[in-house]
Amino acid sequence: MNYHLQSRKKPKGKGVVAFAIVIIFLGLVLFLRWMFPHMWGSLFGLLVTPVQKSENEIAASSPFIFGYFQSKTALVTENLQLKHDAEMGKLSSLAFDAVYRENMELKEMLGRKSSSHVVLGAVLARPPQTLYDTILLDVGSDDGIALGQKVFVGSTTVVGKITEVRTHQAIALLASAPGEKVEVLIGKKDISATAEGKGGGNFEIKIPKDVLVTKGDAITIPSISVGVYGVVEDIITKPADSFQYLLFKSPVNVRSVRFVGVEIAG
Amino acid sequence: MWELKLQVKILNIFFMKRIIVDIILCIAAVFLPWWGTLIAVLACMFIFEWFIEGLILALIFDTLYGTPTVYFNGYVLVATYSTTILFMIVFFVKRRIRLYNQ
Numbered sequence: 001m002n003y004h005l006q007s008r009k010k011p012k013g014k015g016v017v018a019f020a021i022v023i024i025f026l027g028l029v030l031f032l033r034w035m036f037p038h039m040w041g042s043l044f045g046l047l048v049t050p051v052q053k054s055e056n057e058i059a060a061s062s063p064f065i066f067g068y069f070q071s072k073t074a075l076v077t078e079n080l081q082l083k084h085d086a087e088m089g090k091l092s093s094l095a096f097d098a099v100y101r102e103n104m105e106l107k108e109m110l111g112r113k114s115s116s117h118v119v120l121g122a123v124l125a126r127p128p129q130t131l132y133d134t135i136l137l138d139v140g141s142d143d144g145i146a147l148g149q150k151v152f153v154g155s156t157t158v159v160g161k162i163t164e165v166r167t168h169q170a171i172a173l174l175a176s177a178p179g180e181k182v183e184v185l186i187g188k189k190d191i192s193a194t195a196e197g198k199g200g201g202n203f204e205i206k207i208p209k210d211v212l213v214t215k216g217d218a219i220t221i222p223s224i225s226v227g228v229y230g231v232v233e234d235i236i237t238k239p240a241d242s243f244q245y246l247l248f249k250s251p252v253n254v255r256s257v258r259f260v261g262v263e264i265a266g
Numbered sequence: 267m268w269e270l271k272l273q274v275k276i277l278n279i280f281f282m283k284r285i286i287v288d289i290i291l292c293i294a295a296v297f298l299p300w301w302g303t304l305i306a307v308l309a310c311m312f313i314f315e316w317f318i319e320g321l322i323l324a325l326i327f328d329t330l331y332g333t334p335t336v337y338f339n340g341y342v343l344v345a346t347y348s349t350t351i352l353f354m355i356v357f358f359v360k361r362r363i364r365l366y367n368q
Contacts, residue, residue: 018357022350025318029325029346041329048296048330128299130331131345132338163333171333179336 045169049124049138100155103226112224118152118261119143121170126254133177133199135160135254137262140168144264150227152261153252158227162262172260175229176201176250184229186246187217195219195229201250203229209237209244219248225263288319295323300345303327307349311356324349 121137130136139145149162151172164171175182180197184205191211195203207213213232221227230248237244287310295303307320324345332342341347360366 018354021318022321022354025321026346026350029343033343044326044330125296125331128301129296131300131327132331132333132335134331134333136331171331173333173335177335177337181336 041164041166041169045136045166049169100226107224116225116263116265118155119145119264121145121260121262123257123260124169126257127174127200128255133174133197134163135172135174135257135260137170137172137260138168139262140166140170142167145170145262146264149265150221150263152227152263153254153257155261156226156228157250157252158221158229159250159252159254159257159260170262172262174201174254176203176254182229183222185220185222186213186232190220190222192222195248201252201254203248203250205246205248206243207246209242211244213244213246284314284319287314291319291323295327300327304349308352308356311353312360317353321346321349321353 119139121139121143123135124138125136127133127135135151137145137151145162145165147162147165150158151160151162153159158175160172160174160177162170163173173180174197175195176197176199178197178199182195182197184193184195185191186193186205186207191207191213193205193207195205198204203219205219213235215232215235217232219229219231221229228251230250232246232248234247235244236247291303291306291310294306298306303323307317307323311317311320325343327345328343332344334340334342338344
Protein backbone atom coordinates (compact mmCIF):
# COMPACT_ATOMS: atom_id res chain seq x y z
CA MET A 1 0.00 0.00 0.00
CA ASN A 2 1.28 3.44 -0.90
CA TYR A 3 1.20 6.30 1.55
CA HIS A 4 1.47 10.00 0.86
CA LEU A 5 4.83 11.51 1.67
CA GLN A 6 3.14 14.09 3.90
CA SER A 7 1.72 11.41 6.13
CA ARG A 8 5.14 9.98 6.99
CA LYS A 9 6.91 11.11 10.07
CA LYS A 10 10.10 12.97 9.20
CA PRO A 11 13.01 12.70 11.59
CA LYS A 12 13.29 16.01 13.40
CA GLY A 13 16.53 17.63 14.39
CA LYS A 14 18.63 16.36 11.48
CA GLY A 15 18.61 19.85 9.94
CA VAL A 16 19.93 21.36 13.16
CA VAL A 17 22.75 18.81 13.23
CA ALA A 18 23.60 19.62 9.59
CA PHE A 19 23.70 23.34 10.37
CA ALA A 20 25.83 22.75 13.45
CA ILE A 21 28.33 20.60 11.54
CA VAL A 22 28.58 23.12 8.72
CA ILE A 23 29.06 26.04 11.12
CA ILE A 24 31.69 24.11 13.14
CA PHE A 25 33.48 23.23 9.88
CA LEU A 26 33.50 26.84 8.69
CA GLY A 27 34.62 28.08 12.09
CA LEU A 28 37.45 25.55 12.15
CA VAL A 29 38.53 26.54 8.62
CA LEU A 30 38.62 30.24 9.48
CA PHE A 31 40.44 29.59 12.77
CA LEU A 32 43.11 27.39 11.13
CA ARG A 33 43.62 29.88 8.30
CA TRP A 34 44.01 32.66 10.84
CA MET A 35 46.43 30.66 13.00
CA PHE A 36 48.55 29.19 10.18
CA PRO A 37 47.96 31.29 7.05
CA HIS A 38 50.76 29.78 4.92
CA MET A 39 51.21 26.33 6.41
CA TRP A 40 48.18 24.72 4.74
CA GLY A 41 49.05 25.93 1.25
CA SER A 42 52.60 24.59 1.55
CA LEU A 43 51.40 21.28 3.00
CA PHE A 44 48.74 20.62 0.35
CA GLY A 45 51.15 21.93 -2.29
CA LEU A 46 53.75 19.33 -1.33
CA LEU A 47 51.13 16.58 -1.46
CA VAL A 48 49.71 17.41 -4.89
CA THR A 49 52.89 18.53 -6.66
CA PRO A 50 53.81 15.00 -7.90
CA VAL A 51 50.30 14.51 -9.35
CA GLN A 52 50.36 17.93 -11.00
CA LYS A 53 53.80 17.28 -12.48
CA SER A 54 52.57 13.97 -13.90
CA GLU A 55 49.60 15.81 -15.41
CA ASN A 56 52.08 18.15 -17.16
CA GLU A 57 53.93 15.12 -18.54
CA ILE A 58 50.69 13.54 -19.79
CA ALA A 59 49.67 16.83 -21.44
CA ALA A 60 53.08 17.03 -23.13
CA SER A 61 52.84 13.50 -24.52
CA SER A 62 49.16 13.62 -25.60
CA PRO A 63 49.87 15.10 -29.09
CA PHE A 64 52.00 12.02 -29.83
CA ILE A 65 49.32 9.64 -28.60
CA PHE A 66 46.47 11.27 -30.54
CA GLY A 67 48.72 12.05 -33.52
CA TYR A 68 48.95 8.32 -34.15
CA PHE A 69 45.30 8.23 -35.17
CA GLN A 70 45.42 11.22 -37.59
CA SER A 71 45.43 10.68 -41.34
CA LYS A 72 48.76 10.91 -43.16
CA THR A 73 47.58 13.57 -45.64
CA ALA A 74 46.38 15.83 -42.84
CA LEU A 75 49.67 15.35 -41.01
CA VAL A 76 51.73 16.18 -44.12
CA THR A 77 49.68 19.34 -44.75
CA GLU A 78 49.97 20.38 -41.13
CA ASN A 79 53.67 19.64 -41.15
CA LEU A 80 54.26 21.86 -44.21
CA GLN A 81 52.21 24.66 -42.70
CA LEU A 82 54.09 24.44 -39.42
CA LYS A 83 57.45 24.43 -41.21
CA HIS A 84 56.45 27.58 -43.07
CA ASP A 85 55.25 29.22 -39.84
CA ALA A 86 58.48 28.22 -38.06
CA GLU A 87 60.58 29.80 -40.85
CA MET A 88 58.61 33.03 -40.67
CA GLY A 89 58.81 33.00 -36.89
CA LYS A 90 62.55 32.45 -37.02
CA LEU A 91 63.00 35.47 -39.30
CA SER A 92 60.86 37.69 -37.06
CA SER A 93 62.70 36.41 -34.02
CA LEU A 94 66.09 37.32 -35.54
CA ALA A 95 64.93 40.87 -36.21
CA PHE A 96 63.42 41.09 -32.74
CA ASP A 97 66.59 39.80 -31.07
CA ALA A 98 68.71 42.38 -32.89
CA VAL A 99 66.41 45.25 -31.87
CA TYR A 100 66.14 43.92 -28.31
CA ARG A 101 69.94 43.69 -27.98
CA GLU A 102 70.33 47.18 -29.39
CA ASN A 103 67.73 48.45 -26.92
CA MET A 104 69.62 46.90 -24.00
CA GLU A 105 72.97 48.27 -25.21
CA LEU A 106 71.53 51.76 -25.55
CA LYS A 107 70.08 51.60 -22.03
CA GLU A 108 73.42 50.41 -20.71
CA MET A 109 75.23 53.28 -22.50
CA LEU A 110 72.82 55.71 -20.87
CA GLY A 111 73.46 54.25 -17.43
CA ARG A 112 70.25 52.22 -17.12
CA LYS A 113 71.68 48.74 -16.98
CA SER A 114 69.01 46.22 -16.04
CA SER A 115 69.92 44.50 -12.78
CA SER A 116 67.01 42.06 -12.84
CA HIS A 117 67.14 38.43 -13.83
CA VAL A 118 64.52 35.84 -14.66
CA VAL A 119 63.77 32.64 -12.73
CA LEU A 120 62.16 29.88 -14.76
CA GLY A 121 59.12 28.25 -13.23
CA ALA A 122 57.02 25.29 -14.35
CA VAL A 123 53.26 25.82 -14.34
CA LEU A 124 51.64 23.19 -12.11
CA ALA A 125 48.03 24.33 -12.47
CA ARG A 126 46.35 26.82 -14.76
CA PRO A 127 42.82 27.94 -15.71
CA PRO A 128 40.31 26.34 -16.07
CA GLN A 129 41.57 24.04 -13.29
CA THR A 130 41.87 27.05 -11.01
CA LEU A 131 38.78 29.03 -10.19
CA TYR A 132 40.53 32.33 -9.53
CA ASP A 133 42.34 32.89 -12.88
CA THR A 134 45.61 32.05 -11.19
CA ILE A 135 48.55 29.86 -12.13
CA LEU A 136 50.44 27.72 -9.64
CA LEU A 137 54.22 27.74 -10.10
CA ASP A 138 56.84 25.31 -8.78
CA VAL A 139 59.17 28.09 -7.59
CA GLY A 140 58.85 29.82 -4.23
CA SER A 141 60.62 31.98 -1.68
CA ASP A 142 63.59 29.57 -1.73
CA ASP A 143 64.17 30.56 -5.37
CA GLY A 144 63.95 34.29 -4.63
CA ILE A 145 60.30 34.75 -5.54
CA ALA A 146 58.53 37.64 -3.79
CA LEU A 147 55.15 39.33 -3.91
CA GLY A 148 54.40 41.65 -6.83
CA GLN A 149 57.05 40.29 -9.21
CA LYS A 150 56.04 40.18 -12.87
CA VAL A 151 55.44 36.88 -14.61
CA PHE A 152 56.47 36.57 -18.26
CA VAL A 153 55.95 34.06 -21.02
CA GLY A 154 58.89 34.14 -23.40
CA SER A 155 61.05 37.18 -22.87
CA THR A 156 58.55 39.99 -23.21
CA THR A 157 54.92 38.93 -22.81
CA VAL A 158 53.61 39.84 -19.36
CA VAL A 159 50.87 37.51 -18.11
CA GLY A 160 50.52 38.43 -14.45
CA LYS A 161 52.11 39.03 -11.08
CA ILE A 162 52.97 37.00 -8.00
CA THR A 163 50.27 37.30 -5.33
CA GLU A 164 51.17 34.51 -2.92
CA VAL A 165 54.52 32.95 -2.09
CA ARG A 166 55.21 29.64 -0.34
CA THR A 167 58.54 27.93 0.28
CA HIS A 168 58.56 25.89 -2.93
CA GLN A 169 55.50 27.24 -4.72
CA ALA A 170 53.97 30.54 -5.74
CA ILE A 171 50.61 31.70 -7.05
CA ALA A 172 50.49 34.23 -9.88
CA LEU A 173 47.31 36.16 -10.60
CA LEU A 174 46.79 36.65 -14.31
CA ALA A 175 46.66 40.26 -15.46
CA SER A 176 43.56 39.36 -17.47
CA ALA A 177 41.64 38.11 -14.41
CA PRO A 178 38.17 39.71 -14.32
CA GLY A 179 38.25 43.14 -12.69
CA GLU A 180 42.06 43.33 -12.38
CA LYS A 181 43.50 46.64 -13.55
CA VAL A 182 46.96 47.27 -14.99
CA GLU A 183 48.65 50.46 -16.13
CA VAL A 184 49.63 50.29 -19.80
CA LEU A 185 51.02 52.36 -22.66
CA ILE A 186 49.29 52.27 -26.05
CA GLY A 187 51.02 52.42 -29.42
CA LYS A 188 53.98 54.43 -30.65
CA LYS A 189 52.84 57.58 -28.87
CA ASP A 190 52.85 55.78 -25.50
CA ILE A 191 49.37 56.89 -24.52
CA SER A 192 48.91 56.12 -20.84
CA ALA A 193 45.78 54.16 -19.90
CA THR A 194 44.36 51.55 -17.56
CA ALA A 195 43.49 48.13 -18.95
CA GLU A 196 40.87 46.03 -17.22
CA GLY A 197 40.97 42.24 -17.32
CA LYS A 198 37.94 40.45 -18.71
CA GLY A 199 39.04 36.86 -18.13
CA GLY A 200 40.42 34.27 -20.51
CA GLY A 201 43.35 36.46 -21.58
CA ASN A 202 41.11 39.34 -22.71
CA PHE A 203 41.45 43.01 -21.75
CA GLU A 204 39.50 46.22 -22.29
CA ILE A 205 40.71 49.82 -22.25
CA LYS A 206 38.35 52.77 -22.02
CA ILE A 207 39.79 56.00 -23.41
CA PRO A 208 38.30 59.21 -24.87
CA LYS A 209 37.13 58.99 -28.47
CA ASP A 210 39.43 61.75 -29.72
CA VAL A 211 42.60 59.79 -28.84
CA LEU A 212 43.89 58.30 -32.08
CA VAL A 213 44.45 54.56 -31.80
CA THR A 214 44.56 52.01 -34.61
CA LYS A 215 44.21 48.25 -34.71
CA GLY A 216 47.56 46.53 -34.26
CA ASP A 217 48.99 49.11 -31.83
CA ALA A 218 51.12 47.42 -29.17
CA ILE A 219 50.06 47.55 -25.52
CA THR A 220 53.21 47.72 -23.40
CA ILE A 221 54.17 48.05 -19.74
CA PRO A 222 55.14 51.50 -18.44
CA SER A 223 58.64 50.48 -17.36
CA ILE A 224 62.29 50.68 -18.44
CA SER A 225 62.21 46.93 -19.12
CA VAL A 226 60.52 45.62 -22.25
CA GLY A 227 57.12 44.03 -21.71
CA VAL A 228 54.09 43.56 -23.93
CA TYR A 229 50.52 42.77 -22.91
CA GLY A 230 49.18 42.38 -26.44
CA VAL A 231 48.07 44.32 -29.52
CA VAL A 232 44.82 46.22 -30.12
CA GLU A 233 42.47 43.82 -31.91
CA ASP A 234 39.22 45.74 -31.98
CA ILE A 235 37.99 49.26 -31.32
CA ILE A 236 34.37 49.77 -30.30
CA THR A 237 32.78 53.20 -30.61
CA LYS A 238 29.17 54.21 -30.04
CA PRO A 239 27.64 57.44 -31.39
CA ALA A 240 26.16 58.38 -28.01
CA ASP A 241 29.31 57.57 -26.03
CA SER A 242 32.26 59.94 -25.72
CA PHE A 243 34.59 57.02 -25.01
CA GLN A 244 36.04 54.32 -27.21
CA TYR A 245 36.72 50.79 -26.03
CA LEU A 246 39.89 49.02 -27.10
CA LEU A 247 39.80 45.26 -26.93
CA PHE A 248 42.95 43.20 -26.91
CA LYS A 249 44.02 39.70 -26.09
CA SER A 250 47.20 38.31 -24.61
CA PRO A 251 49.28 36.81 -27.46
CA VAL A 252 49.90 33.67 -25.41
CA ASN A 253 47.31 31.14 -24.40
CA VAL A 254 47.88 30.66 -20.69
CA ARG A 255 45.88 27.41 -20.78
CA SER A 256 48.67 25.74 -22.73
CA VAL A 257 51.71 27.40 -21.17
CA ARG A 258 54.09 25.01 -19.41
CA PHE A 259 56.88 27.37 -18.34
CA VAL A 260 56.97 31.01 -17.29
CA GLY A 261 59.67 33.42 -16.19
CA VAL A 262 59.51 35.48 -13.01
CA GLU A 263 61.44 38.75 -13.08
CA ILE A 264 63.54 39.17 -9.96
CA ALA A 265 65.07 42.55 -9.26
CA GLY A 266 68.55 42.93 -7.85
CA MET B 267 25.08 -13.68 13.93
CA TRP B 268 25.08 -14.07 10.14
CA GLU B 269 22.97 -10.92 9.89
CA LEU B 270 25.58 -8.93 11.77
CA LYS B 271 28.31 -10.32 9.56
CA LEU B 272 26.33 -9.37 6.47
CA GLN B 273 25.79 -5.86 7.85
CA VAL B 274 29.53 -5.45 8.52
CA LYS B 275 30.27 -6.70 5.00
CA ILE B 276 27.81 -4.23 3.45
CA LEU B 277 29.26 -1.44 5.57
CA ASN B 278 32.79 -2.36 4.46
CA ILE B 279 31.75 -2.33 0.78
CA PHE B 280 30.02 1.03 1.30
CA PHE B 281 33.08 2.61 2.92
CA MET B 282 35.40 1.06 0.35
CA LYS B 283 33.26 2.58 -2.41
CA ARG B 284 33.29 5.92 -0.67
CA ILE B 285 37.07 5.92 -0.20
CA ILE B 286 37.60 5.04 -3.88
CA VAL B 287 35.25 7.88 -4.89
CA ASP B 288 37.20 10.26 -2.61
CA ILE B 289 40.50 9.29 -4.26
CA ILE B 290 38.99 9.70 -7.74
CA LEU B 291 37.64 13.13 -6.75
CA CYS B 292 41.05 14.24 -5.45
CA ILE B 293 42.66 13.25 -8.76
CA ALA B 294 39.80 14.87 -10.70
CA ALA B 295 40.44 18.15 -8.86
CA VAL B 296 43.95 18.19 -10.35
CA PHE B 297 43.01 17.14 -13.90
CA LEU B 298 39.50 18.48 -14.49
CA PRO B 299 38.39 22.10 -14.87
CA TRP B 300 37.00 23.55 -11.63
CA TRP B 301 33.42 23.27 -12.86
CA GLY B 302 33.96 19.58 -13.68
CA THR B 303 35.06 18.92 -10.11
CA LEU B 304 32.09 20.91 -8.82
CA ILE B 305 29.64 18.79 -10.85
CA ALA B 306 31.33 15.61 -9.59
CA VAL B 307 31.08 16.82 -5.97
CA LEU B 308 27.42 17.76 -6.47
CA ALA B 309 26.68 14.28 -7.87
CA CYS B 310 28.45 12.67 -4.90
CA MET B 311 26.41 14.80 -2.50
CA PHE B 312 23.25 13.28 -3.99
CA ILE B 313 24.64 9.74 -4.06
CA PHE B 314 26.23 9.62 -0.60
CA GLU B 315 24.86 10.76 2.70
CA TRP B 316 26.72 13.53 4.52
CA PHE B 317 29.32 14.05 1.82
CA ILE B 318 31.62 16.22 3.98
CA GLU B 319 34.59 15.24 1.78
CA GLY B 320 33.25 17.72 -0.80
CA LEU B 321 33.73 20.56 1.68
CA ILE B 322 37.24 19.37 2.57
CA LEU B 323 38.12 19.14 -1.13
CA ALA B 324 36.84 22.69 -1.68
CA LEU B 325 38.98 23.87 1.23
CA ILE B 326 42.07 22.19 -0.24
CA PHE B 327 41.22 23.75 -3.61
CA ASP B 328 41.00 27.24 -2.05
CA THR B 329 44.19 26.74 -0.06
CA LEU B 330 46.09 25.61 -3.16
CA TYR B 331 44.88 28.05 -5.80
CA GLY B 332 43.11 30.83 -3.90
CA THR B 333 44.28 34.41 -3.91
CA PRO B 334 42.42 37.68 -3.25
CA THR B 335 40.94 39.02 -6.49
CA VAL B 336 38.81 42.03 -7.39
CA TYR B 337 36.18 39.77 -8.97
CA PHE B 338 35.53 37.93 -5.69
CA ASN B 339 35.86 41.11 -3.63
CA GLY B 340 39.07 39.91 -1.97
CA TYR B 341 37.57 36.65 -0.60
CA VAL B 342 39.81 33.59 -0.84
CA LEU B 343 37.48 30.87 0.42
CA VAL B 344 35.00 31.16 -2.46
CA ALA B 345 34.94 27.43 -3.29
CA THR B 346 34.56 26.48 0.40
CA TYR B 347 31.64 28.88 0.96
CA SER B 348 29.95 27.89 -2.32
CA THR B 349 30.27 24.17 -1.59
CA THR B 350 28.95 24.68 1.95
CA ILE B 351 25.87 26.45 0.60
CA LEU B 352 25.49 23.69 -1.99
CA PHE B 353 25.83 21.05 0.73
CA MET B 354 23.01 22.61 2.73
CA ILE B 355 20.78 23.01 -0.33
CA VAL B 356 21.34 19.36 -1.31
CA PHE B 357 20.65 18.28 2.28
CA PHE B 358 17.25 19.97 2.31
CA VAL B 359 16.40 18.99 -1.28
CA LYS B 360 17.14 15.33 -0.47
CA ARG B 361 14.72 15.47 2.44
CA ARG B 362 12.01 16.65 0.04
CA ILE B 363 12.62 13.99 -2.60
CA ARG B 364 10.56 10.83 -2.22
CA LEU B 365 13.42 8.62 -3.47
CA TYR B 366 15.55 9.44 -0.41
CA ASN B 367 12.64 9.02 2.03
CA GLN B 368 11.77 5.43 1.16
